[in-house]
Structures are given as structure tokens and as C-alpha cells.
Amino acid sequence: MSKSNFFQEVSESNSSATSESSSSEISSQDQDSEMISSTNQKLKETEIEIIQEENEEEGEGVELELSSGSDEDEENGEDGSLSQISDLLGTDIEEFQDFVLPTEEELTLEKQMGADLEKLRERINKVLSILLNFNILRKKGVPRKDYVTQLKYDLGMYYGYNEFLLGLFFDLLPLNELVEFLEANEKPRPVTIRTNTLKTRRSDLAKALLNRGVNLDPLSKWSSVGLIIYESQVPIGATPEYLAGHYMLQSASSFIPIVALQPKENEKILDMCAAPGGKTTYIAQLMRNTGTLIANDPQRERLTSLVSNCHRMGVTNCTVVQYDGRQFPKVMGGFDRVLIDSPCLGLGVIARDNSIKISKNKDEIWKIVQLQKQLLLSAIDSVNAKSKTGGIIVYSTCSLSVEENEWVVDYALKKRNVKLVETGISFGDPGIPKSKYRRFHPSIKLCKRIYPHKLNMDGFFIAKFIKYSNEIPKPKTNDKNENTNGKNQNKIQNKKYNKNKKNINLNNLLILNQSNNLDKALKNKQQDKSQTNRKRKIEKLQEQKNKKIEKVNKKGKGKKEENMKIEPKKNNEKSPNKEKKTKKNNKVEKNQSEKKIKNKSTKKEKKMYTKKNKDDKKLKQTKKEKKNVKKEIVKKQKIPKKEKKETEKKNEKSPNKEKKTKKNNKVEKNQSEKKIKNKSTKKQKKMTTKKNKDDKKLKQTKKEKKNVKKENVKKQKTPNKEKKETEKNKKKSPKKEKKTQKNNKTKKNQSEKKIKNKSPKKEKKSPKDKKNSKKTTKKQKKEKQSRKKKRKNLK
């Protein structure tokens, strides 16, 4: 007896006894009683029924009664009934009862040695028979669960499915159908073609193909365009008729969604997941190339075959677009009908693609279900509920899991104003209203399931909705429970979708920039870069200067130095813009450094003078004079500040000449700094020489002053270094710096002369400096005169 025949006979004898899933957790007693009652029905009023009824009250007494049946029982026909079972099974019942499940060690050995397919097949047959006639054929004490796990393991090994997929089919199909289904997936489906009525008639096509040696027949009563090909001497995908677009190679079950959709002439129809166009071209031919047909698919490569199919088949009412179906309502809407032939796991087409048996897993099913739900909602939202001819949505998959089908449909029923309607298909199984984990809307039965083992077609699922309102209902609080498992998946999917959306928007923006304002955008970017570079440079300079200031402050402990530190911070806080801040900071820092140098020199000078005052009271006069000198210096410092402000204003007015003006400003600053220092030193010298004439005691102080000046000169080197760094950055010639260094090292007189020689040269460069210097000389003369008067008075 062949395996399929065997399974058929067993299932016929127990057709109603097999709907229990493999992992059902119903108590074994209840299951047993159900199984017994179902076998009794099929065995047509045998005496077993009586025995079973009697023994149901005693729990598991059936087997006992059977095994220890009395003679009376045998006479009453029990023997006959048992013989009937054994006849049907083709083996002795004792053989089943003696059957022992393999141990774990035996199974691992089997794995190592490589499974013997014949032995495996025998074991599958026996376990299946025992499960289908459990109370009669089971071995005493072995629970149903053990037989089920053994069967799963063996079927997986025999047919090559992974555990996940086999578990899914165990939950989906009754036991007596399961092996049939798995067997059907091992056989190739008949080749079918669809006549393109845009170009020919079925009878004409059939004649043409018959003439080429093709053995064919009309597909069935339900299709007026399908032909089934039994044999062919020519390749069906390369005949002249095929190339002329007279037919489409298409599986029979692929016709069904379009039969359900019922496209009409002059309608506006969307095929949301269209590539490679098998169904699109069928829709177009039913529309007779009228109206508008939009064929969408996000995969570009698949769209090329869609386009070529449309061309070959002479479709002229179709526009091909490339979108993610989930975005579609935003792209266009108001369709009379939408077909969503959704992407799926393909569990109905395993016969065509054996890799599905091991490639699918839990994660994949969750992901695809979330996509299917979103696509279906999107399809519904694209339909106009007020369409005069339609308002129809057909959802189809070539998959058979409840998750991808009934669950998705039930979700749409809850989320949108749609209801299920008859598909118009007279064959196939109804949708499953209750699965192992879920209950669905009772109207789910209106859906159609096409099973390969029942109709010798690819597995398919078809649901037909009608949309009765364009309003989108507000989400109910109960919806939280409905989607517990897929909730997180939904969130992840939405996040990904939102990311994609952002990407698309960004891309669009970039494209706009490129096309409209590319030059401007580039300029802005360059400006930004230069600004950031400037800021960095300024920050670095600031840091360097601050470090130097800190070092100087550590050396000097005076309060005045501390104050010098705090002041620029206040200034910084007040400035509004960062750029302005940095500019001001630079200036302030320069002023600071200048002041510090001067302060240091004056401090030491003060110290020296105080010592001298102790020695001689006459030095009091000199103190006062020095104070006046300091005031003058401060006044003169204000002049270069004004100059700086003026240059800043100019810079603001002309941003392109910023660099040049900055350089000039810095040169001017350096010049002005040097002038001020030189002037201060000159005055100090004059003052000291006069005092020496007055009093010989001051000779000591002279020497001390000389030392002080030397120190000042040394300290002046440090700001010179700072200037050098800044000047180096601005690529200035280092000649002047070298000169100044040398001058500082030489004696006072030499330095004075050189400074005098240099200052007019520098003054020549800038006319403003000339004016300022004239002003200062006048002031100095006045001041000198006033001092002389004072001294006379004092004398």
C-alpha cells in the first residue's frame, strides 16, 4: 500500500477524530472519550460502541475490556469490529500495542548514522495510526504527548521541515490532513496558463497550442480563461503565442483574487503590490484597457518585469509607480477598488520553493505580519467608500498561516470602517474563526482558504472587504489587548518607517538645495568653516595668553594683578555675540598684557622708591612726580584704544577686508604699545637725571633704577614673544622683532637712541599716529613746564 493511500484510508475511517492539535493541553481523559466516540461513529454501530459507552464511566477501561474481552463479547461482534479496524489499518492491532517509542539514545544514534527513510516512514505510519485511534491502539501508560512529539520529530526528519514550520502546520491542520498536506508539497503543481482576452480567445489559443503539440484542457468551470497544460513538446514560456502576449503563465490560484476583485470598465483601480504583474495584466484585461490602473511595487528590479509583461500583453490603461505601499494614501487615493496581493512567507507555494521549509522562523512571521497589517490599512485608506461601482478591497496571500491571514483581516476589521463580504468563489475552505491562541470576528468565515492537498493548487488566502465609510475610527482602549504579541514589533516597524520618512524628506531637501541654490549653499558652508577655524585659532591664542598671564600672576602677588584678571571676564560676559566676544577678548587681553608689563615695572619702581624715602625725604617729591607720570601713561593708553575702536568699526563696515584691517590694527597696536613704553621710560629717565643733580644721595637710587629698567627691558621681552607668536601666525616678517630684541639687550642710551630712530619711521607709515604723537608731545611739554613750576615752588 502506498503511503498516501494508507493515510487516505486511515483518515477516511477517522475523519472526525483528528482535529486535535499536537500540543493541546486538554486532559487526556477528555481526549480519550472524544476519540472513542468519533471512532465509534465511523465504525457504524459496532459493539465496540456499547463497550466504550460502558467503559467511559470507568475511565480508561476500553483497552482492558478489549484485551480481556469475554467470549460473550466476541459473539456480540467485538471481534468483528476489531478485525474491521485491523483490516483498515492493514496490520494487527497487537502490533500497534506492542509498538515502543524509541529512546533518546536510539534517536541520537539514528541521527549519527543517518536516518533510514523506510524505517522512518513505518514509524510515522504507526504513530499516526495510534494517535488517530488512541484509546484502542496506544500502549498502556504512554501519554498522547509522547506520540505527538515523536511524530513531529519524524515528520521533520522525513520531509525536511524546521521545527517552527512543522509546529505551525500541526496547529493549522487536523492530523489526518497534515501528512496529506506535507505530501502535496512534495508534488509539482500542474502548469496553467491564462488567456489574454485583450489579444485572443481561449478556444483560438487552445487550437494554436494543440497544433504545436501541447496537451491541454480548460482549467475548470470557475474560469473562462484558464487552460491546464498536461504535456508540451515546446517550452510554454517561449512559444510565438506567448511572445505575442496571447497568454500568461500563471498558477490557477493566482486567478482567484482577481475573480474576487471583479474589476469593471472605466474604474480607477490600484494594484498595491503588483510585480511581476500576473494579476495586474488580468485586471487590465477585465477592464478592457479602460479606466485607470495603477500598478505599484517598491522593488525596482521587479518593476522591470512588470513593465515588460504589460507591454507584451498589450496593456494600455496602466501606470507603473514605485512606492512603499504604506505611504500610498499620501500619494494618491479615491480608488474604486484596491488589490493587495501582499508580501508573505509563501507557505502555500512550498511545492515551488523547497527552501521555505527551513528558511522561515518566528521573527520573520512577526515582521511580515506587521507589514501586512500596515499595508492592508493603507489599501483601505486608498479606497473611496463613496465609489458608485466599488469601494472594494481584496486582500490575498500565497501563505496559509493564521497569523498572516485571519489575524491581519481581523485587525483591519477593528481599525477601519470595513466589513467582509462573500468572495464569489464557490470552492475552497472558509477562514478560521478560532486559532490556538486567538478568536476572530465570526465573519472571518467569509474568507477563502485554498489548500494544495485538497484542490491541487498553490495554497492561497483571499478576503474581500467593502468600505462603508471614509472616516477612520478612533483607536479603542481594548485594542491594547488585541495586539499584545505584536505590540513591540509594531513600534519597531513604525520607528523604521518614520526613519525612512525622514530620510526621504532629507533627500528631497538636499535635491532642492542642489538644484536651486547650490552656489549659495557651498558659500555658506565655506563661510561656516572659515568662521569655525577663526574661532578655534582665537580660542587657542586665548588659552596661550591666559597661561602666560597666570604664570605672571604667580610671580607677582599684588592685588592689582588680580584685578587685571577679573576685568576681562566682566567684559566677556557683557559682549552679546560670540564673534564679537572673541575679538574683544583679544583686544582686552592685549591691553591686559600691556598694563601688566607696565604695572610690574611701576611696582618694582615703587618698592625701590619707598626704600629711598626712608633714606631721604626728598624722594617724596619724586613719588608725586611719578604718580603724575603714570596718570599720563594711562591717558595716553586711551588714545590707541580709540584707534582700535575706529578700526573695529571699519571692519564691521567692510567684512571682506576684515583680514587686512585686522593685520593693520595689530601692527598699529604693536606700534602704539612700543611708543607708550618708550615714552614712559624716557620720562622716567629724565626725572631721575634731574634728581641726581639735586642730590648726591640719589646716586644710589640711580643704580637701583638702572637695575629696575633692565628688569623692565627683560619683562618687555615676554610681551615681545607674545607679539612674535601672533605675528608668526599672521606671517609677518620677523626682522623688526629681532631688532627690538637686540635693542633691549643693549644699554639704555643705545636703546633710547634706537627707539627714537625707529619711532619716526613707524610714524611715517600711519598719518594718524603722527597726529597722535604731535598731540602727545605738546601735552608732554605742558606737563614738563608745570612740573618745573612745582619744583621751583617746592624749593
Ligand SMILES: C[S@@+](CC[C@H](N)C(=O)[O-])C[C@H]1O[C@@H](n2cnc3c(N)ncnc32)[C@H](O)[C@@H]1O
Ligand atoms: C506576492 S508578490 C506580488 C505578486 C503580484 N501581485 C503578481 O501577481 O504578479 C508581493 C509583492 O509585494 C511587494 N512588496 C513588498 N513590500 C512592499 C511594500 N511595502 N509595499 C508594496 N509592495 C511591497 C514585493 O516587491 C512583491 O513584488
